[in-house]
Amino acid sequence: GAVVSQHPSRVICKSGTSVKIECRSLDFQATTMFWYRQFPKQSLMLMATSNEGSKATYEQGVEKDKFLINHASLTLSTLTVTSAHPEDSSFYICSAPLRGANVLTFGAGSRLTVL
Amino acid sequence: AQSVSQHNHHVILSEAASLELGCNYSYGGTVNLFWYVQYPGQHLQLLLKYFSGDPLVKGIKGFEAEFIKSKFSFNLRKPSVQWSDTAEYFCAVTPTSGTYKYIFGTGTRLKVLA
Numbered sequence: 001g002a003v004v005s006q007h008p009s010r011v012i013c014k015s016g017t018s019v020k021i022e023c024r025s026l027d028f029q030a031t032t033m034f035w036y037r038q039f040p041k042q043s044l045m046l047m048a049t050s051n052e053g054s055k056a057t058y059e060q061g062v063e064k065d066k067f068l069i070n071h072a073s074l075t076l077s078t079l080t081v082t083s084a085h086p087e088d089s090s091f092y093i094c095s096a097p098l099r100g101a102n103v104l105t106f107g108a109g110s111r112l113t114v115l
Numbered sequence: 116a117q118s119v120s121q122h123n124h125h126v127i128l129s130e131a132a133s134l135e136l137g138c139n140y141s142y143g144g145t146v147n148l149f150w151y152v153q154y155p156g157q158h159l160q161l162l163l164k165y166f167s168g169d170p171l172v173k174g175i176k177g178f179e180a181e182f183i184k185s186k187f188s189f190n191l192r193k194p195s196v197q198w199s200d201t202a203e204y205f206c207a208v209t210p211t212s213g214t215y216k217y218i219f220g221t222g223t224r225l226k227v228l229a
Contacts, residue, residue: 004158034215041124044205044219093159097215102147102166105216106159 002028004096006107013084013114021079021110023050023094029074030096034104037066038091047092050077084114119208121220128196135142136191136223138180139204148189149207149217150180161207165189166211176200182215198229 001075003026013019025031036044048069049057057068066088068080081088091111095104128134140146150162163174166196170182180191189212205221 006158030214034217036219041221043119043221044217046216046218049216095159102165102215103149103161104217105161106151108158 002026002096002098002105003079004094004105004107006094006110007097008110009108010111010113012113012115016083018080018082019084021092021112022092023077023079023096023107025075028096028098030077032097032100033077034095034097035069035077035079036093036095038093038109042056044093049078050094052077056058061094081112084112086114088112089114117218118207119218119220121204121206121207121223123223124221125209125224125226127226127228130198132227134191134193134196134200134225136204136206136225138173138189138191138220140187140189140218142187142204142208142210142218146208147211148180148182149209150174150178150189150191150205152202153203153205154202154220160171165223196225196227198227201225201227214215 005024030103033050035047038044047062050069050071052071058064071077093109095106120139122137148165151159153159165172165182173179203222203224205222207217
């Protein structure tokens with residue numbers, strides 16, 4: 001079935017550095033992908049909608065200069081956390097819609113720890 | 116504002132017990148409703164969905180959910196849980212207007228004791 005692959009699954013970085021997380025749709029094309037953030041014991045919060053070939057759409061309160069999203073191809077979206085700080089530590093999950101099924105399929109998530 | 120409430124944050128059951136997880140949503144229009152499950156260390160997987168028609172929806176692994184429009188609810192049920200059902204369960208809502216912008220509940224962590 002359709003799979004969304006996310007990499008890396010875990011990353012630890014120092015404060016002030018940037019981290020890139022990749023999200024790939026395997027065996028299907030995704031003109032749109034969604035990036036979520038999940039805090040411990042909280043819900044998944046939509047951060048932004050990644051659009052192939054155009055700018056991402058960010059949700060209210062999400063800093064677009066901090067969370068850079070690039071959707072360079074029909075199968076790849078990347079999220080770069082720039083100048084990461086400890087408060088950016090979280091679980092980031094990407095998803096892509098399955099056309100015709102009206103559902104989202106999710107990646108396994110990436111756990112970011114900023115020291 | 117649109118929101119989804121899952122009132123049970125943690126549930127512990129013995130094997131063979133019946134399960135019901137609550138989900139209520141707040142949204143002014145018509146919605147699509149979903150239940151997703153996340154097993155330990157794995158990605159979110161779709162359990163079942165409701166778009167229209169019969170409000171009683173059957174999903175995978177013996178799960179079902181009932182959409183009660185008057186109560187804005189979409190509770191998940193399973194008559195007899197198994198140890199392998201230990202996971203976190205998320206209810207989600209999206210407007211029927213063609214958007215994939217899901218609104219998730221906070222999740223319910225289910226632990227089934229063998």
